[in-house]
Amino acid sequence: MKAVVQDRYGSVDTLELREVEQPVPGAGEVLVRVHAASVNAYDWHYLHGDPKIARLFFGARSPKVRIRGRDFAGRVEAVGAEVKGLHPGDEVYGEADGTFAEFVCAKDTETALKPAGLTFEQAAAMPLAANTALIGLRDVAGLRSGQSVLVNGASGGVGTFAVQLAKAYGAEVTGVCGARNVELVGSLGADDVVDYSREDFARAGRRYDVVLDLVGNRSLADLRRATTPSGTVVLSGGGVFEGGSLLGPVWLTARARLLSPFVRQRVLSLPAKASKENLAVLRELTDAGKIAPAVERTYPLSEAAEAIRHLEVEHARAKIVVTVRETGGP
CATH class of the missing domain: 3.90.180.10 (Medium-chain alcohol dehydrogenases, catalytic domain)
Structure with a gap:
């Protein structure tokens, strides 16, 4: 073959x-x-x-x-x-x-x-992207209807599913992306779209119940600043950024685990694992027209x-x- x-x-x-x-x-x-x-x-x-x-x-x-x-x-x-x-x-x-x-x-x-x-x-x-988004929002963040969610990296593979899944679970969704992807993220159902070249979500003054970081290019301080006092930060950054080429996002995840016991906010990493059961859930949501x-x-x-x-x-x-x-x- x-x-x-x-x-x-x-x-x-x-x-x-x-x-x-x-x-x-x-x-x-x-x-x-x-x-x-x-x-x-x-x-x-x-x-x-x-x-x-x-x-x-x-x-x-x-x-x-x-x-x-x-x-x-x-x-x-x-x-x-x-x-x-x-x-x-x-x-x-x-x-x-x-x-x-x-x-x-x-x-x-x-x-x-x-x-x-x-x-x-x-x-x-x-499979990988939608499953990662599902685990991050449903299992790690424990997303509930009526909560507000910010997806940093909303136009990427995982991000496009995260926006749709958050809406399917009844959340109010803000997507962060570059200028060329604003229309795409809006078409996926985001209630608000932030163009990072024009606005810094961490300093805009708005706070969210769940911040899902899929980029790994922001400090924990920035992510926590955008999260409600009792909210949840979920880390799934795919870049090397803060940890360099040796540790990459592992460094950010390790710092999150050390910090989490000392703050009201939950700061959690996203351990995505393939699962037949999750694939079945995603199939049902797709067949119902809730994600694509x-x-x-x-x-x-x-x-x-x-x-x-x-x-x-x-x-x-x-x-x-x-x-x-x-x-x-x-």
């Missing part, structure tokens, strides 16, 4: 489209013929091995997982032992390492039937490196999708 392979840390130039052996599903796994995958900040971090502390998990000298990609949507080709509820031919979506490939083996616990009304390309945009993926652009598998470069260099808005197998609809 064809796959996008990385043998060493570095730029997108280290990626190669090669023929590799097709995987075989083990117990609790399904073999999926991938129709589409999407690009996440996760791919960029894995590509560079950055921040360097992450190499404890990614691989000290070179990537442990050689095929890039994390999200997928496609059809089940085969199921391993102990798999329940999924069968060959089912249209599915989920998370697994190595999805920039024609086939991938995914855990049954991280795979679910895809939303019926979405194309494979649309469905592939959802926003896709900026698609690339063929042969141009997966350019798709990652787009995310890294051009600060892509919404989601970037890699089409692995051409399809004609939902």
Whole structure:
């Protein structure tokens, strides 16, 4: 099968489209013929091995997982032992390492039937980003109807879902983004949109019950200043910023844990974990018309490196999708 392979840390130039052996599903796994995958900040971090502390998990000298990609949507080709509820031919979506490939083996616990009304390309945009937003708002922040939410990074992959999910849970939502994305964030349902080039949300005088930081470029003091005295700050910054290339957002998260016991505000990190149950919730919300993926652009598998470069260099808005197998609809 064809796959996008990385043998060493570095730029997108280290990626190669090669023929590799097709995987075989083990117990609790399904073999999926991938129709589409999407690009996440996760791919960029894995590509560079950055921040360097992450190499404890990614691989000290070179990537442990050689095929890039994390999200997928496609059809089940085969199921391993102990798999329940999924069968060959089912249209599915989920998370697994190595999805920039024609086939991938995914855990049954991280795979679910895809939303019926979405194309494979649309469905592939959802798993990691939408799941991260769901966990951050529902589980970490404990968002309730009537609360106010600020999403810093509202035009990104996670941010576009966070705006919609917060509205679906009955919150009043303010999205922070750049000038070119104001219209997009407004179209997703945000009640107010802050253009960070013209206004600093941390010094505007307004406070929110929940501040979801998806950028990692603001200090804890700034984020707390925008939060009500008994509110919640949720950290999921994807950049290196304050912690540098060694620690990256890990430094901000560590400081948050040290600070949290001493202030009324809750300052929490966002430990996103793939889940079949969450994918089912997201499917129900999608089928009900409450959330929908926003896709900026698609690339063929042969141009997966350019798709990652787009995310890294051009600060892509919404989601970037890699089409692995051409399809004609939902």
